[in-house]
Amino acid sequence: MKLPVYLGLLHKAEGTLAQSFRQVAEGHGHEPDVHFLCQALADQCQEHQQALQPIIDRYGEVDHDDEPERLQADGLQNTRSGPVGLLRDLQDLYLLASLVDITWTMIKQAAQGLRDKELLSIVNDCDGQTSTQLKWLQTRMKQAAPQALIAAK
Amino acid sequence: MVDRIAQIWGTRTPFGRGERWPVRVDQVLAQGVAESDVQRWVQSACVLCSNGCGIDIGVRDGIMVGVRGRAGDIVNHGRLGPKGLFASWQGVQNKDRLTRPLVRENGELVETDWDTAMERIVSRSRSLLDTKGPLSHGFYTSGQLFLEEYYAQAIVGKAGIGTPHMDGNTRLCTATAAAAMKESFGSDGQPGSYVDIDECDAMFLFGHNMAETQTVLWSRVLDRIDGPDRPRIVCVDPRETEVARHAEVHLAVRPGTNLALMHGLVRELFVNGWIDQDYIHRHTMNVDELRSTVEPWTPEAVADTCGVEAEDVRRAAEIFGTSERVLSTVLQGFYQSSQATAASCAVNNLHLLRGMIGKAGCGILQMNGQPTAQNNRECGADGDLSGFRNWENPDHVQELAELWNVDPAIIPHWAPPTHAMQIFRYVEQGSIEFLWISATNPAVSMPQLPRIRDILASDSLFLVVQDLYLTETAQFADVVLPAAAWGEKTGTFTNVNRTVHLSEKAVEPPGEARSDLHTFLDYSARMGFQQLDGSPLLDWNQPEDAFNAWKECTRGRPCDYTGLTYDKLRGGSGVPWPCNENHPDGTVRLYHDGVFPTDPEYCETYGHDLLTGATVGPEAYKAMNPAGRAIFKTAPYHPAHETPDEEFPLRYTTGRTVYHFHTRTKTGRSPQLNDAAPDAWVEMSVNDAETYGVTEGNIVRVESRRGHITAPVRVSDIRDGTIFAPFHYGYWDQSGTPDTRHRAANELTITEWDPVSKQPVLKNAAVRVTKIAEGTGPSPAPTTTASRPATRGKARRHLLPTAGGPAAQATESIAPVTAPTVATKEEQP
Ligand code: SF4
Numbered sequence: 001m002k003l004p005v006y007l008g009l010l011h012k013a014e015g016t017l018a019q020s021f022r023q024v025a026e027g028h029g030h031e032p033d034v035h036f037l038c039q040a041l042a043d044q045c046q047e048h049q050q051a052l053q054p055i056i057d058r059y060g061e062v063d064h065d066d067e068p069e070r071l072q073a074d075g076l077q078n079t080r081s082g083p084v085g086l087l088r089d090l091q092d093l094y095l096l097a098s099l100v101d102i103t104w105t106m107i108k109q110a111a112q113g114l115r116d117k118e119l120l121s122i123v124n125d126c127d128g129q130t131s132t133q134l135k136w137l138q139t140r141m142k143q144a145a146p147q148a149l150i151a152a153k
Numbered sequence: 154m155v156d157r158i159a160q161i162w163g164t165r166t167p168f169g170r171g172e173r174w175p176v177r178v179d180q181v182l183a184q185g186v187a188e189s190d191v192q193r194w195v196q197s198a199c200v201l202c203s204n205g206c207g208i209d210i211g212v213r214d215g216i217m218v219g220v221r222g223r224a225g226d227i228v229n230h231g232r233l234g235p236k237g238l239f240a241s242w243q244g245v246q247n248k249d250r251l252t253r254p255l256v257r258e259n260g261e262l263v264e265t266d267w268d269t270a271m272e273r274i275v276s277r278s279r280s281l282l283d284t285k286g287p288l289s290h291g292f293y294t295s296g297q298l299f300l301e302e303y304y305a306q307a308i309v310g311k312a313g314i315g316t317p318h319m320d321g322n323t324r325l326c327t328a329t330a331a332a333a334m335k336e337s338f339g340s341d342g343q344p345g346s347y348v349d350i351d352e353c354d355a356m357f358l359f360g361h362n363m364a365e366t367q368t369v370l371w372s373r374v375l376d377r378i379d380g381p382d383r384p385r386i387v388c389v390d391p392r393e394t395e396v397a398r399h400a401e402v403h404l405a406v407r408p409g410t411n412l413a414l415m416h417g418l419v420r421e422l423f424v425n426g427w428i429d430q431d432y433i434h435r436h437t438m439n440v441d442e443l444r445s446t447v448e449p450w451t452p453e454a455v456a457d458t459c460g461v462e463a464e465d466v467r468r469a470a471e472i473f474g475t476s477e478r479v480l481s482t483v484l485q486g487f488y489q490s491s492q493a494t495a496a497s498c499a500v501n502n503l504h505l506l507r508g509m510i511g512k513a514g515c516g517i518l519q520m521n522g523q524p525t526a527q528n529n530r531e532c533g534a535d536g537d538l539s540g541f542r543n544w545e546n547p548d549h550v551q552e553l554a555e556l557w558n559v560d561p562a563i564i565p566h567w568a569p570p571t572h573a574m575q576i577f578r579y580v581e582q583g584s585i586e587f588l589w590i591s592a593t594n595p596a597v598s599m600p601q602l603p604r605i606r607d608i609l610a611s612d613s614l615f616l617v618v619q620d621l622y623l624t625e626t627a628q629f630a631d632v633v634l635p636a637a638a639w640g641e642k643t644g645t646f647t648n649v650n651r652t653v654h655l656s657e658k659a660v661e662p663p664g665e666a667r668s669d670l671h672t673f674l675d676y677s678a679r680m681g682f683q684q685l686d687g688s689p690l691l692d693w694n695q696p697e698d699a700f701n702a703w704k705e706c707t708r709g710r711p712c713d714y715t716g717l718t719y720d721k722l723r724g725g726s727g728v729p730w731p732c733n734e735n736h737p738d739g740t741v742r743l744y745h746d747g748v749f750p751t752d753p754e755y756c757e758t759y760g761h762d763l764l765t766g767a768t769v770g771p772e773a774y775k776a777m778n779p780a781g782r783a784i785f786k787t788a789p790y791h792p793a794h795e796t797p798d799e800e801f802p803l804r805y806t807t808g809r810t811v812y813h814f815h816t817r818t819k820t821g822r823s824p825q826l827n828d829a830a831p832d833a834w835v836e837m838s839v840n841d842a843e844t845y846g847v848t849e850g851n852i853v854r855v856e857s858r859r860g861h862i863t864a865p866v867r868v869s870d871i872r873d874g875t876i877f878a879p880f881h882y883g884y885w886d887q888s889g890t891p892d893t894r895h896r897a898a899n900e901l902t903i904t905e906w907d908p909v910s911k912q913p914v915l916k917n918a919a920v921r922v923t924k925i926a927e928g929t930g931p932s933p934a935p936t937t938t939a940s941r942p943a944t945r946g947k948a949r950r951h952l953l954p955t956a957g958g959p960a961a962q963a964t965e966s967i968a969p970v971t972a973p974t975v976a977t978k979e980e981q982p
Binding site for chain 2: 030031032033036037040041082083132133135136138139142143145146147150151152153
């Protein structure tokens, strides 16, 4: 069964996203909404990791798989500055959150196949929050894009 | 005669549930002027708060010489409060008024003529539009212009320039009221009415110090309290306000914890079965999400987080859950605090759970602070689309394009309107280079003032300020335009409970001052803004032309004005919208049929996630299929972002006093009001004062991460661990240089806002306090209101009670006529 591989992927992806949210929160302290919300969303990601723990305890977690890693999603090591920099950083977060989101979806498929009620209820809670994270990132980027791309110095 | 500084709410006229509130006509005339000297009484309404009291302006020889309340007006039944009595007219007739435009020459503001001033504005505006486009322009307006002026400004901004960067200081005052109603009901629009005060059995005031913010409304409540079947009062406020003193339950929550309390109250309704299952089933959606979100919030959990007694939470919920008719009001204690929209939606949720909306005495009043804030929201000078239209709905954008006869593509609808704090951020970053500020004073009223001053002083910014006086903000301007004031121009405006009033011109403006409408029309004409057929974008000459155009914009929308005319508003009372063919005399309450404007084709918004502010979007909203049902919106509680720590161990909150409005540009120029509250102070509890070795009148330094203020201390009944400062005091009447600016409460506040309403969090920060001097006597804080000296504690200095003396005498004539009724079918079937 390869579910442990995906549990590992998800656990890692949530951790990467959490760390990246924190990075953006710190790097964009002059945008108070970004600063505070990214902190709150980083906490959410870590809560997701904790919520997964009992499942991982049951099924195990595999860090490395025999499938080769093709796409690297190591998270943000640094933040950019300025209006376009903010937009790019949010966009990177969006990509990382999308990865988390689709991984939850795959795990939900498996949970349904396994008729694992505990896992299903965790997926429902967490994935709902992840999709709100995506919506917020999109809302914030849409707000920032015209000014950043047209008017910013 | 009554001293209306000492007796803020005047003489009691008690009445019982369901009776009419008796008339009491309040009047003040300038010293030496007898009633027979008044040549004309000119109809208006007061603009010193959002209550909208009907007022007549007394005129002699072209000068305002006093005011009296309008006996037949449904809002105030003749009464006026201290600000209406003393500041409305004295606040604008003053030697300091701007009488000529000013332009900056070699760093100094110098007088000039209108042509020169306007040409400077137009040439900068034109060249920026040509080189950088519409996103280089921002407008920051007010909650104190007239409807006609906002509508003109909205069209200029949206269809002339095409910028999304428009907002008003309504962002600081009523943005959350609007947001909460949009989220719960699908559109802005006050459900309740002031007559619900006459009809209710219980009143909940959530973060609303009504006694000081809307004094005449509080008189109505006091008259019910003194009447035969007094309503039960519950107050949520960290301060021992006048409201708290009359409350059966006072929940003095820690600033920043409102949502936790609200979750607890909602939970109690569920747990005790104080809900109307049938109403919930037929008229609402998302109740299960609400139930699970509030689940952890037992009264004990609330007590722990909010610093109140669990028993008090139970008692308050019991009053809400078991009273036959409950009226709730909400204001800045919720709107300017953490999780503002979620906490305010929770008030709507309480009412929806019991089906107590749209029925006599069962109202919700999501209040406004300012007299014309409602019109800014309706007209869209705050960035919303005019007529409560939805910027995400292409059909709504098309309607406006047709109405204005412009290309829909010019109307900014590709992203949410830019809120005030973001506009200032874009100025800071240099991408907004043209900012036009009208009738507001951000250099004192916005959070984190050291930063705001830097932004206003940016080299890259061309700043236009339009005002009555050379305010702290105007001093940064490149061009200052002198505006005509209330009483010097004609127009309409709408109060908290949707009542529209006509305010007629009584006297000529001083010097060359002009109405804001005139100025916007002039700008539009000089810029050459056009309709598709080449005719001028704005072809109005008179305020009434603007009003007629506005009526068309509201046709079929929730704020329908089509049944109103200037003539209809003349002579009698103000009229509450919607007023149209079906409701020719206006409408007392909305939603009596349980049908809400949530239909996707009709709603003003598709809503947001209350925790993050993420938009729901059209697809998801349509899939939800609200179909006229109200929506239970909620979010999990999160602690405030800045909470006390070792370095800054106290909570800081800001607010008003009854004797002043905003940054005192008007009230500070009324001798009676100025004498009553002449200077800043800070409030501390008895225990905190002891801990810090401070007594009444000692001078302290209050410091946050952003700045510091110094002020004398009033030891008051505020809750322990909390410091309060009034936000009115700036620097226009203080000499000194920028580095001696340590009086304004907003030197300390944090730059942060609610994720949905974008209202700044002005009521929650962390500070520390140090005593720096003994002081020379008691602090100047009024003794008549929430700032009164502590009733507990020992050895206080003797304080003289605040009073106005001979200069503050007003006449009160009790019940000269029978009380007015709201002339609608609901009240007179
Ligand atoms: S309550 Fe408000 S509107 Fe009425 S007189 Fe006082 S300040 Fe004016």
